[in-house]
Amino acid sequence: MSQIQRxxxxxxxxxxxxxxxxxxxxxxxxxxxxxxxxxxxxxxxKLIDFDPSKPLREGDxxxxxxxxxxxxxxxxxGIRIGTARSNPGKQVTKPEELRDPEKSAPLGRVVAALHSxxxxxxxxxxxxxxxxxxxKIKMYQDHLPASQKRFPVVHLPKTIDNDYSGIDFTFGxxxxxxxxxxxxxxxxxxxxxxxxxxxxxxMGRSAGWLAYGAAIAGDACMVLSVEDLxxxxxxxxxxxxxDGTTKTRTIMNLDAVIGKMVDMMVAREKIGRNYGVIVxxxxxxxxxxxxxxxxxxxxxxxxxxxxxxxxxxxLANRLSEEYxxxxxxxxxxxxxxxxxxxxxxxxxxxDVMLGxxxxxxxxxxxxxxxxxxxxxxxxxxFQVSFVPFDKLIDPNTLVTRVRMIETGSDFHRLARLLEQxx
Numbered sequence: 189m190s191q192i193q194r195x196x197x198x199x200x201x202x203x204x205x206x207x208x209x210x211x212x213x214x215x216x217x218x219x220x221x222x223x224x225x226x227x228x229x230x231x232x233x234k235l236i237d238f239d240p241s242k243p244l245r246e247g248d249x250x251x252x253x254x255x256x257x258x259x260x261x262x263x264x265x266g267i268r269i270g271t272a273r274s275n276p277g278k279q280v281t282k283p284e285e286l287r288d289p290e291k292s293a294p295l296g297r298v299v300a301a302l303h304s305x306x307x308x309x310x311x312x313x314x315x316x317x318x319x320x321x322x323x324k325i326k327m328y329q330d331h332l333p334a335s336q337k338r339f340p341v342v343h344l345p346k347t348i349d350n351d352y353s354g355i356d357f358t359f360g361x362x363x364x365x366x367x368x369x370x371x372x373x374x375x376x377x378x379x380x381x382x383x384x385x386x387x388x389x390x391m392g393r394s395a396g397w398l399a400y401g402a403a404i405a406g407d408a409c410m411v412l413s414v415e416d417l418x419x420x421x422x423x424x425x426x427x428x429x430x431d432g433t434t435k436t437r438t439i440m441n442l443d444a445v446i447g448k449m450v451d452m453m454v455a456r457e458k459i460g461r462n463y464g465v466i467v468x469x470x471x472x473x474x475x476x477x478x479x480x481x482x483x484x485x486x487x488x489x490x491x492x493x494x495x496x497x498x499x500x501x502x503l504a505n506r507l508s509e510e511y512x513x514x515x516x517x518x519x520x521x522x523x524x525x526x527x528x529x530x531x532x533x534x535x536x537x538x539d540v541m542l543g544x545x546x547x548x549x550x551x552x553x554x555x556x557x558x559x560x561x562x563x564x565x566x567x568x569x570f571q572v573s574f575v576p577f578d579k580l581i582d583p584n585t586l587v588t589r590v591r592m593i594e595t596g597s598d599f600h601r602l603a604r605l606l607e608q609x610x
Contacts, residue, residue, distance in 0.1 A: 193223060194224040194226065195311060196228050197214060197215065200231035200317075201271060201317060201346065201347075202273075204347065204363075205265065205534070206542065209543035212261040212268075213545075217550075219255055221555060225252070226305060227250060227252075230270040231272035231274055234249040235298040237297065238301035238304070267532070276295050276321060280324055281585065283586065286327055286328055287331060296328065298325060309341075310339055310341045311343075311554075316394075316588040322341050323341075324586065326341040340560035342559065347361075348361055348398055349391060349395060353588070354563055355566065355575075361539070363533055365530075368402035369401075369402045369403075370406070372406025372467065373406050373407060383519075384463055386522050386524050387507065387524065388466065388467045388468070388524045390468070393469075393494060395414065395469075395590060396469040397593060399468060399469035404603055408464070409452065410449065415594075415595055417438075417440050417472075421444045424439065425439050427478045439476065439478075446510045450515075453519070473499040476499065481497060501524075507521050508521045552564075552572060559574055562575060562576050
């Protein structure tokens, strides 16, 4: 690791503001140290099917960073090297499967592809699924014969959902929250003019950080996420499986959730506010009754295709019906799906600073600390630290540990207080 001469940087998963701040800061640090930097294009999609007889091509499959190519890149929107959701570790669900030649073959092709480029280290940038992949690439190499060449793997955490363990805030979160908050503020004015409601679905599969941040900054009148499905708002259903057996799954208590929304609307009417914006996290789709999610499909990481569920519109229709049933009046309630608009927006100053420090942390992990199998973390006054993969990933399932909003925490209480202020 002390002889690193060429580094590959790869970005995978959904986009996030300040991605280019991370990439360019890391690349700049290595170039200053005389280390060559390759940017792998579109995640693992060009590596997962690598065939030695068809070498990777510069320009099509990867780019070679120079000081000139980094000019103005740090504050640029988008992702200069692109991204993709290809998952080379999809078939490996437990450590022993890394020894299975068939299941680990895609990981092997990725390692071979990087070796074909003469890469001495890999920096992966992405969300929890990309962290899982980085860990599997590291573990795959750990299982290789001692004579075979290896390269260290360092991961840089990315997600606008901010649900990462091991770091206070992920780059792009505040930019995305601000972008959505602006939309919510505009919708609030629209709702006020028309005496109507908007029920907005924000991104956030596993946790409600983005929905909460956007709702608080956007002056919404209510926000709900998966963390709020506790007590009376949570129930179960028994579902028949294709093999004839039954399975009990946790779902939201739709009557209770919708009832809470109607209670809020009625309370607002008493103070002359016949309008508002409700924000829900898209992850609530995972807790819809089975009949509502059948046929939606799943992605390469096994996740339900929740964008197809359109949970905002589903809840808006149910809310409209229950409001009329309860009050005898009609109120226009529009379901709005938002989130993609925020993923490649211009990053805020905070995210540029955070992303830059995370990128430099990748350099420090490899060149100064000589580390392998760590995630870069930044906290406090932009202090860099390094968290081993095994502190973030379950060793038996190889699944990452998600950080939820703690019910009753000060952040959770902030949202509840602001709802009452309306």
